[in-house]
Amino acid sequence: MIKVMATTVGETGADFLAFTMNLGLDITSYIMGGLLLIALLNQFRLKCYVPLSYWLVVVLISIVGTLITDRLVDNFGVSLVTTNIVFILGLLAVFVFWYFSEKTLAMHSINTVKRELFYWVAILFTFALGTSTGDYLAETSGLDYAQSALVFGSTIAIITIGYYYFKMNAVLAFWSAYILTRPFGASIGDLLSQPTKNGGFGYGTIGTSMLFISIIISLVIYLSFKQKKRI
Template identity: 40%
Template sequence: MTTERLLDDRPLAPLRTVANKVPEVTVYFWIIKVLTTGMGETASDLLARMLGPVPAVGLGGLALVVSLAVQFAVRRYIAWVYWTAVVMVSVFGTMAADVLHVGLGVPYTVSTPLFLVTLAAVFALWYAVERTLSIHSVNTRSREVFYWAAVLATFALGTAAGDLTATVGFGYLGSVALFAVAICLPALAHRLGALKAVPAFWTAYVITRPLGASLADWMALGHTRGGLGLGLAPVTLAWTAAIVCFVGYLAVSRRDASGVQAA
């Protein structure tokens, strides 16, 4: 699932209005995606601890709106712009799931299927309107809105699912192992011809969230909670630095933009 062949079964797109604004699905895409999920998890917790839950959610929401406004304003894929928006979605998506659980007392056994239904509704509406869910054809304003709505829903779902497995007996390290195995299944199913490219992509995309978040939590949280105890701030900074390095490389090399075009 590291090449553009993953999504090459897309249908023909309607009239093109902008270039495709999503990067090519390469190994770098998946690495940065996992890094953003872990960084979003610890950054969200760190902001809530430093500022308090309400100011943290407000700041996260504002940063999300600004980053998406910039992403919508540009006319093509720009690595820094796109991945900044993904990071902000990660931070705010984590906050959304945490608000339901911590603030409103909704158990993960309820919020996880709730976010799953929300994501399914986004996909259903997206397909009903556009007749495709392929990220190779995010080339109209409508499709871009649907794409980012789906991305936000996947982050919220993944956060709740990861916290659910961590609290029902798997622990954080066990959850890492669980989701590391799970993320291989759609790729294997696609290679064997049992799953088409688009559902294989989105299934893996959802799983990256609990995988990265569980790994970051395991690194950051204390020994009493089954973690390494490295701390939220150091883990957030380290993962942010890794994201900056990878995105900087892509911005210069354009390794993920050579084939980005309207589909």
């Protein structure tokens, strides 16, 4: 739930800063990139899973991943077909190097700085790829926001069924679902934030971002208390 909402915040948050606040894609990218670097440095110094630190990085990397795709398409004129190909090849390259280096891609095996570095680079590519894929589908398929969300949500549901009932490989299921949550969350974000004339609910980027950030904070606080009780 937090991951889906983080992807939504990545979509609406980037739009809010770049367009609503008129910071532009370049300045927004520099600001969010700097914040992400600080959050990552803090994350790498930790020796165990800390919900607040981990999910802060996820939210920030979601925004940065969105901005990377938006800048390539809007500022440099790169087509969405090209960005999809580049990000797919980039993600595959990360997985290949990661596997040949560590012999595993399992999330629960991330217990060294090197593996965590591979993990976050892969996450960045999944967000950029998810943004590119979602935008491509929205612009070429003729589907509205609700239909796009249904397509991606149904695909995630199929993966879930495959894992629980047909013994789908756990690592493949995890990363497939992780990639798809990005366009799924983006579609939900667009559905809630876009004007009604464009097929959305008209809540705006501010309202949608604040709603989901509030829910994310509440869930992270819950996870933090739950972790302390286990300790």
